[in-house]
Amino acid sequence: MMETMTKTPLKDNSTEDIQYKLIAENISASYDGIVAVKNVSMKFRDKAVTALIGPSGCGKTTFLRCLNRMHELTKNATLTGRVLLDGEDLYSNKVDPIINRRKIGMVFQKPNPFPTMSIYDNVACGLKLNGVKDKKIIDEVVEGCLKMASLWNEVKGDLKKPGMSLSGGQQQRLCIARALAIQPEVLLMDEPASALDPIATQKIEEMIQELKKEYTIIIVTHNMQQATRVSDYTGFMYLGDLVEFGETKQIFENPRNEITAKYVQGQFG
Amino acid sequence: MITVEQRTEFRKHFRYNVGRRLILDKAVKCIVFLCVVVAVVPLVAILVNVFSNGAAALSWNFLTEIPGAVGSNDLGGIGPAIQGTLVLIGLSSLIGVPVGIMGGIFLSEYGNNRYGRTVRFFNDVLAEFPTIVIGVFTFILIVLTVGTFSVWAGSFALSIVMLPIVMRTTEESLKLVPVTYREAGYALGIRRWRVVFTIVLSGAKSGLVTGILLSVARIAGETAPLVFTILGSSQFIQGLNGPIDALPLRIWRLSSLPYDSSVTQGWGAAFVLIILVLSINIGVRYLFLRRKGQTILKFKRLGSMS
Numbered sequence: 001m002m003e004t005m006t007k008t009p010l011k012d013n014s015t016e017d018i019q020y021k022l023i024a025e026n027i028s029a030s031y032d033g034i035v036a037v038k039n040v041s042m043k044f045r046d047k048a049v050t051a052l053i054g055p056s057g058c059g060k061t062t063f064l065r066c067l068n069r070m071h072e073l074t075k076n077a078t079l080t081g082r083v084l085l086d087g088e089d090l091y092s093n094k095v096d097p098i099i100n101r102r103k104i105g106m107v108f109q110k111p112n113p114f115p116t117m118s119i120y121d122n123v124a125c126g127l128k129l130n131g132v133k134d135k136k137i138i139d140e141v142v143e144g145c146l147k148m149a150s151l152w153n154e155v156k157g158d159l160k161k162p163g164m165s166l167s168g169g170q171q172q173r174l175c176i177a178r179a180l181a182i183q184p185e186v187l188l189m190d191e192p193a194s195a196l197d198p199i200a201t202q203k204i205e206e207m208i209q210e211l212k213k214e215y216t217i218i219i220v221t222h223n224m225q226q227a228t229r230v231s232d233y234t235g236f237m238y239l240g241d242l243v244e245f246g247e248t249k250q251i252f253e254n255p256r257n258e259i260t261a262k263y264v265q266g267q268f269g
Numbered sequence: 270m271i272t273v274e275q276r277t278e279f280r281k282h283f284r285y286n287v288g289r290r291l292i293l294d295k296a297v298k299c300i301v302f303l304c305v306v307v308a309v310v311p312l313v314a315i316l317v318n319v320f321s322n323g324a325a326a327l328s329w330n331f332l333t334e335i336p337g338a339v340g341s342n343d344l345g346g347i348g349p350a351i352q353g354t355l356v357l358i359g360l361s362s363l364i365g366v367p368v369g370i371m372g373g374i375f376l377s378e379y380g381n382n383r384y385g386r387t388v389r390f391f392n393d394v395l396a397e398f399p400t401i402v403i404g405v406f407t408f409i410l411i412v413l414t415v416g417t418f419s420v421w422a423g424s425f426a427l428s429i430v431m432l433p434i435v436m437r438t439t440e441e442s443l444k445l446v447p448v449t450y451r452e453a454g455y456a457l458g459i460r461r462w463r464v465v466f467t468i469v470l471s472g473a474k475s476g477l478v479t480g481i482l483l484s485v486a487r488i489a490g491e492t493a494p495l496v497f498t499i500l501g502s503s504q505f506i507q508g509l510n511g512p513i514d515a516l517p518l519r520i521w522r523l524s525s526l527p528y529d530s531s532v533t534q535g536w537g538a539a540f541v542l543i544i545l546v547l548s549i550n551i552g553v554r555y556l557f558l559r560r561k562g563q564t565i566l567k568f569k570r571l572g573s574m575s
Contacts, residue, residue, distance in 0.1 A: 073455060075381075102458030112449040116471040126457035129467060175453070182457055 021046040021216040022067065022104075022186055027081035029062050031074050036062040038240040039081075044186075044233075049208060049217045051231035051248065053224060055268070059240040060220045061109075064188050067218065068104040069097040085186070102130065105184030109191045111171035113163035113178070119146075120159040122174055126182040141181050149177035150207050169200025176207065187211065189219040193226065205230050224264060228252055236260045319543065323536030331537060336503045336519075344530055347538045349505045350519035354489060354545065356506060357423050357499070357515055361488055365428035366435055366481055373439020378465050380440075389440075396433035403429050404494035412498060420509040423499035430491055431484035438483065442476020443469055478557045486546045492517040516542040 022044040029037040037059040044050050052060045065071040067083055069090060083090040090100050113122045121128075123142045132138060142159070146152040151173040155166070163174055172192060179187060189208075193201040208217060208230045221227050227234055228248060235245040236257075244251060244260040255261040262268055271279075284290070330346050337345030376389055407426040412418055446469045454464035470477070495501075500512040501522065507513075516538055523535035 068456065070452065070456060073452070098458050098460055100458075101456055106456035108449060108453065108456075110449060112447075112453045114450060114453065114468055114472070116474070125467070126459070129454075129457070129459045129463050178453075178457065 019046045020044060021086065022218075023082075023084040024063075024067065025082040025084065027063060027066050027079070027083070029059075029066050029071055029077065029079045029081075031062070031071075031077040033076070036240055037066065040237070040240075040242040041081075042235055042242060042245060044216055044218055046216050047212060047214065048232040049212050049219060049230050050233040050235065051227035052218065052220045052235050052237060053222075053227050053263070054237035054243075055263070056222070058237040060237050061190050063237070064190055064218065064220050067186075067188055068101050068106055070101075070106065072097075102182050103184055104186040104188060105179035105182060107172070107176050107179050107187065107189045107192045110195055111168055111175050113166070113171050113174050115162075115164050117163055118160045119155050119163050119166070119174060122163040123177045123181050126178060130182065141183075142177075145177040145180040146174075148180055148207070148211065149173040150203055150210075151177060167200075169196045169203065172196060172200070172204065173207070176204070180211075184215070186216045186218070189217065191220050191222060194222060201226070224252070224266075236263060238263070316543070319536055319540045323533060323538070323540040326530075326534045326537030327540070331534070332541065335505065339526065339531075340528065344534060347514075347516070347519050347534070347541065349502060349514040350516045350538065351541065351545070352505055353420075353499070353502075353513040354516040354542070356420060356513065357427055357495075358485055358489055358549070360420065360424035360509075361427035361431060362481070362485060364424060365431040365484065365488075368428075369432050369435025369481075369484070370439050370477065372432070372436040373443060374465055374470075376436065376440040377443035378461075378469075392433045392436050395429070396437065399493075400426075400430055400491055401493035404497040407494065408497035415510075417510065418498060418500035418512040420499060420506070420511070420513045423495055423513065423515070426494035426498045427488040427491060430494060431488050434484035434487060435480050438480025439473075439477055442473040442480065445476065446472040475558055478553060482550050482553055485549060489542065489546045489549075490517055492521055516545070 020043040024040060024042045024044075027037055027040045028035065040059075040063055042050075052064065054060050062071060065074070066079055066081075067090075071077050071079055079091075081091075085100065085103060089095065090097070114125065117125060120142055123145055124138050127138050127141060143152065143156075146155065151170060154170060155161075155174075163171065166174060172195070176192070193204050196204065205226065208219065211217060212232075219227075219230065231248045233246065234248040234251040236243045236251060236255075236259075238259055244255060244257045246256075251260065252264050255264060326344075328346075332346060332351065333348045334346030335349055336347065337343035372388075372392070376385055376392075379385065380388060403426050407422050407429070411422040411425060415422075443465075450468055450472060451464055454468045455461070459467075495515050495518050499515060499518070501518045502512045502514045504514075520535050520538045520542065523531045523538060526532065526535075
């Protein structure tokens, strides 16, 4: 099966002549000698949600981490290819990865609020540590981001409490608020709801719908229902290859590739 | 797949002798408890011994006055020694703690290479160095060069004693901070050094404080490096370029005198030293870790969540 897989031509079924915020070109990535992503190219539309689906170990997360240059922080990681944000190559020598990570926010699989910081400081630290000093602005951003992450009403009374005192779902929304605080243009989400219960998951999904109006969102998910609920475009990855990429409706209802069809029908994975 | 028959067969291989296992469980518990008793008995015995032998010497004058002339009726006190020990702990920490923490940061965050491994190895060797060697080394390097015993020389020697301890404990506690926090920091576009200094370091605070306190306790009781560096004195501090007294030195001198009253004073000084280290320990923990006991628990909670 792998033989046929690698020979399957890359199909980009998405409609042309639309505005792309982020373009990944021929990304190949490996760590410790294991090739995780093989020559993947994808274009991400502005103000839309793109989902990456595929079985465990297919390279979704590694690919996502290439998009904000987090992959290179992994030990023994290698990478080839280009990532263009508004046409500018993130991997060019002239570009400081730090500046780009400020433009591309990231939410991780497991909620990871900073353990020694309060709820307020967790959201504010991205600003404070990046040189914002005006207390008024910080206050404004903290409140705004907590509202966007639909956490404000639950925590507005105890912003001084430690971030770790919140429940798992609240912690994850706190992490989203933290990622939004640095005013990114793109938001990468690595299975943001996989550790959460259905109600917390629903809250996060509603929030993604809301955030989509302003952000380019790329979400890795194991949950195919989630992909159909939140995303406009879906890419299916298998064994490091991007097998099929197109509108979510098309991928799930009328997949062009046999393996995609099997996967979305739940026959393997 | 495992069939029903196979499963029944597998179950037969488990041991069901609950009685014996309960006894074994109790036995292990007993052994562990006994070992603790064995470990605690000498500790309590030392404390009781030190206190009962030295209590007679304890008084306000003992704590504040300078020592009397040897053999005279006026025994005096150990004021200069207490002062000297505090000054030495302060100065050595001023040198040893920042350098040790920076070194630990290097080993943990940037030391994953040949250079780092070499530093780590020699640091471990240094930790096991006989402290008398460090004393002689400082004597040759500083005392002979400058021409006088001094507080500086003593602090230098003691900071060398504390350095490897602080460095190693810093490294180990930084490594315990989960990589996810570092990544969260990087993802916010925070520079690496800032991630280390704000997020990682604060997450490792309790480990750092423990390491520093261990090293302070260690240097507070060091005698060997001091013999060659501060000499000892019967006067309160005259300046950082002159000799000074310290509790371990004073204990050593007092207990080797042929007078019962001096030996009692030695016990008293030992008791004072123990209390001093204990109060520094409790005080620092209270100051820095008041809310911090929680953080360690939080780390565990996060771990169990995964």
